[in-house]
Every structure is written in C-alpha cells, then in structure tokens.
Amino acid sequence: MSVYQAEYLLSILAGAIAVIFIFTPHEYAHALIAYKSGDMTAKLYGRLTLNPMKHLDPIGYVMCVLTGFGWAKPVPVNPDNFRHYRRGLFGTAVAGVVTNYIIAFIAYPLYLVMVKYVLTLDSVQASRVAYYLVWLVAEIFYLIYAYGMCVFLFNLLPFRPLDGFRIVEALTRGMNPVRRFLETYGYYILWFLIIESFVCRFIYNMFGITYIQYANVLGYVSWVAQNYIGWPIMKLWGLIIP
Numbered sequence: 001m002s003v004y005q006a007e008y009l010l011s012i013l014a015g016a017i018a019v020i021f022i023f024t025p026h027e028y029a030h031a032l033i034a035y036k037s038g039d040m041t042a043k044l045y046g047r048l049t050l051n052p053m054k055h056l057d058p059i060g061y062v063m064c065v066l067t068g069f070g071w072a073k074p075v076p077v078n079p080d081n082f083r084h085y086r087r088g089l090f091g092t093a094v095a096g097v098v099t100n101y102i103i104a105f106i107a108y109p110l111y112l113v114m115v116k117y118v119l120t121l122d123s124v125q126a127s128r129v130a131y132y133l134v135w136l137v138a139e140i141f142y143l144i145y146a147y148g149m150c151v152f153l154f155n156l157l158p159f160r161p162l163d164g165f166r167i168v169e170a171l172t173r174g175m176n177p178v179r180r181f182l183e184t185y186g187y188y189i190l191w192f193l194i195i196e197s198f199v200c201r202f203i204y205n206m207f208g209i210t211y212i213q214y215a216n217v218l219g220y221v222s223w224v225a226q227n228y229i230g231w232p233i234m235k236l237w238g239l240i241i242p
Contacts, residue, residue: 010139011139011143013136019061022103023061027072031048034082034088035048039081041078042075045076063198067194068150068222069222070194092166094167101152104144104152104233108145110141114134149226149229150221153224160182165183194218197219200213
C-alpha cells in the first residue's frame with residue numbers, strides 16, 4: 001500500500017471519528033440550553049447526554065464524513081415551556097454552533113502542534129506505524145476544526161430544520177411569506193444542496209473534471225467557513241504556535 005493510499009484510508013477513519021466530536025457536543029448543547037431555559041423535553045427523551053449513540057443519525061453521519069456536511073438527530077424541544085420564549089428559542093438555536101466554534105478553537109492548535117512538532121520527530125519519521133498513528137491523530141484534530149467550521153456555517157442557513165431557521169423564528173413575529181417558504185421548502189432545498197455537493201465531489205474525484213467544482217454550492221460554503229469564519233482561529237494560533 002502506498003503512502004497516498006494509506007493516508008486516504010486514514011483520512012476516512014479520521015473523518016468518522018471527528019464527526020462524533022462535532023455532532024455530539026452540538027446536540028448536547030441544544031438539550032442543555034433548552035433544559036436551562038425551562039424545557040424538560042430533551043431530558044425526558046434521553047438527549048441530555050454526551051452519549052453519541054443518542055445523537056447520531058446514520059445517514060447524516062455518513063454524509064458528513066463524505067462531504068463535510070450532514071446532520072444529527074434533532075433534539076426535541078417545546079418552546080412553549082421556555083420561561084422566556086424568544087430568549088429561550090434563540091439561545092437553544094445558537095448553542096450548537098457556538099459549541100462547534102469553541103471546539104474548533106481548541107482542536108486547531110492541537111493539530112498545529114502535532115504537525116509542526118510531533119510529526120517531524122526523528123523517532124516518528126523512522127517508524128511507519130508511529131508516523132501513521134501521529135498523522136491520524138493530527139488529521140482528526142484538523143477535521144474537527146474543518147468540519148466544525150462547515151457545520152457551523154451550514155447550520156446557520158435559514159432552512160428548516162437547521163438552527164438558522166430557529167433563529168429566524170426567534171427574531172420574527174408570527175408567520176410571514178419568507179418564513180413560510182423557508183419552513184415549507186427548506187428541507188427539500190437542503191437535500192438538493194447535499195446531493196449536489198456529493199455528486200460534484202464524486203465526479204471530480206473519479207474523473208478529475210475540475211470545472212465541476214464551480215457548481216458545488218456547499219463547496220463555497222465550506223471554503224467560506226474555513227477561510228473566513230475560521231480565519232480568527234487560524235490567525236491567532238498561527239501567531240502563538242510558530
């Protein structure tokens with residue numbers, strides 16, 4: 001097996017592990033803030049936990065590993081139980097993405113340390129097993145950052161059932177044409193974007209057709225997430241860890 005093939009397989013494994021550290025805290029944060037806001041629903045359904053099996057959706061999990069975009073099982077919330085309706089709804093909606101940003105902020109410097117200081121050690125370079133193990137850990141930290149940024153921005157899209165739609169609910173009064181459209185067709189728009197992104201990546205990887213990437217809408221979301229939303233993280237830790 002070549003180094004390229006080994007690293008490709010390890011990157012898939014790293015993605016499968018990284019997604020767990022993205023979705024589990026994300027959904028737990030939703031459940032926790034809802035509980036703190038007065039709603040017991042998530043706790044009664046066993047979702048106030050860091051057990052990944054309670055949160056991961058099989059299809060959404062696989063899609064995130066393959067494309068960087070996916071979903072977990074939505075945390076059940078009853079906004080009518082919130083002590084302060086709009087405040088509780090907004091806080092619960094943003095809790096997941098804020099948690100993802102914090103985790104990405106922690107994961108990125110660990111990735112830098114692994115790559116700049118551990119992976120370059122002579123003892124690691126001399127052993128293929130040690131090299132691949134360190135490379136795997138570094139890749140996990142990097143994907144927690146990269147996927148975390150993608151999930152951060154993806155979840156802020158204002159389509160139901162994403163967090164962005166809940167934010168729209170919290171900031172608007174009653175139903176209006178825009179909100180009605182997002183609620184009615186948001187789910188279908190999301191599926192179209194995810195499938196379209198998967199197809200574009202598949203065609204690019206299989207046939208090397210570069211121009212297909214220009215049609216990848218979520219590819220632009222990923223690029224913006226990592227290079228703009230994640231820029232403060234990369235810039236800060238890049239200065240601290242030379």
